Amino acid sequence: MSGPNTSYDPVQVTPLDADHVEAAVAEALAAFAAATSLAELKAARLAHAGDKSPIALANREIGSLPPQARKDAGRRIGQARGQINAALKAREAEIAEVELANRLIDERVDVTLPVDLGPEGAIHPITALMDQMIDVFVAMGWEVAEGPEMEAEWLNFDALNFIPDHPARTMQDTLFVGEPDSGVVLRTHTSPVQARALLDRELPVYVVCPGKVYRADEYDATHLPVFHQIEGLVVDKGITLGDLRGTLDHFARAMFGDTRTRMRPNYFPFTEPSAEVDLQCFVCHGSSVGNPDQPCRTCRSEGWIEWGGCGVVNPRVLEACGVDSSVYSGFAFGMGVDRTLMFRNDAEDMRDMIEGDVRYSRSLQGLAR
Known part of the structure; x- marks a missing residue:
């Protein structure tokens, strides 16, 4: 420059x-x-x-x-x-x-062209059935209650009137978390949720309790160490065994169509009186009993199928949860979801339910009533 x-x-x-x-x-x-x-x-x-x-x-x-x-x-x-x-x-x-x-x-994409879609998934049949069961009770105005799968031994046993030396407490049935005296177990039933509901909620209580439970059971076609239950609990004034029977009949018809229930006396620590719930066979409706010409594979020609347990809530359970048993009464029941699925869909092996094969889930969805 x-x-x-x-x-x-x-x-x-x-x-x-x-x-x-x-x-x-x-x-x-x-x-x-x-x-x-x-x-x-x-x-x-x-x-x-x-x-x-x-x-x-x-x-x-x-x-x-x-x-x-x-x-x-x-x-x-x-x-x-x-x-x-x-x-x-x-x-x-x-x-x-x-x-x-x-x-x-x-970069234009022709959305009208055919494409290869990935394989579709399917809702697991246990999940689908559990949701359907819950809907039955929600439609009646009940609430859904849930609790932890790792539970205090007091809630799993003591609050439900299991005596200290009850066989269910042993390692043969119960999976303890840590040492046997740790006081913590993997819940063996969903009944602790009922105890929690009585402790946490205002009366009256109308709850349905679905969930996963754990027991030291054999792993075979009809037993799993991890399975699913659904339980119901009602505590109110003036509740009787007749209310329980009507509830179970309604529940059975919602699950199996034109069927009914019967009760056989039994014993459970948390109910008194207690009963086993049987379903009238929803296939033969009892016509196969004593009729060798028309055998029924579903009920083995017995006319009835065992479904679950039930009874009037034991006053000791009410008192343990702070409920005045002289004023309130109630009923409880519990069924296996996995076994209900077997009944509804003619599933032969419970192990198929946990294999994770989507084809199995699709096949049961197709058979669902």
């Missing part, structure tokens, strides 16, 4: 010449117009509007002019740079619009 003039002698600085500036602008506009992509336009911008472009170099030469000539040259260079930047911005918008349109065409 030449040094500044201190006298007003015209100095010819080529980059600031009007013709030279016009030529630089024309060159820049032509380069921008010739660019067909943003990458090409970027190269043209660096060449004609960057720090080393003719216009940038001319701008630096303004300082070499006498003070009286700088204003003219500055205005000329300023106008040229504004013209170049405006043309660059306009061309950039044009190219971006064209590239977007081309990209939309190239």
Whole structure:
């Protein structure tokens, strides 16, 4: 760069010449117009509007002019740079619009074309049946109660009137967490949820308690060490065994259609009186009993199928949970969800339920009533 003039002698600085500036602008506009992509336009911008472009170099030469000539040259260079930047911005918008349109065409997806879908999953039949069971009681105004699977031994046994040396407490049936005297077990039934409901809720209580339970059972076609139960508990004033019978009949019809229940006396620590619940065979409806010409595989021609246990809540259980047994009474029942699924869908092996084969889940969904 030449040094500044201190006298007003015209100095010819080529980059600031009007013709030279016009030529630089024309060159820049032509380069921008010739660019067909943003990458090409970027190269043209660096060449004609960057720090080393003719216009940038001319701008630096303004300082070499006498003070009286700088204003003219500055205005000329300023106008040229504004013209170049405006043309660059306009061309950039044009190219971006064209590239977007081309990209939309190239990446277009025809949603009407057939596609190969991945295999569909299926709700596990145990989950589906448990939800269906819960719906029966929710429709009657009951609440759903849940509790932890790792439970305090007091809630699992003592609160439910299991004596200290009851066989169910032994390692043969119960899975203890830690040492046997730890006081913590994997719950052997969902009944602890009933005790929790009585301790935590205001009376009256109408709850259904679904969940997973654990026992040291054999692993075979009809037994699993981890299985599912659903239990019901009602505690209110004036509750009788007749209320229990009506509830079970309604539940059985919801699950199996045109069937009914019967009760056989039994013993459970947490109910008194207690009973086993049998279903009238929903296949033969008892017609196979004593009829060798029409045997029934479902009930083995006995006419009834064992379903679960039930009874009137033992006053000791009510008192253990802080309920006045002279004012309140109640009933409770419990059924195996896995066994109910076997009954409803003619499933022969409970082990198939835990294999995780989606084909099995689909097959039982197809058979669901």
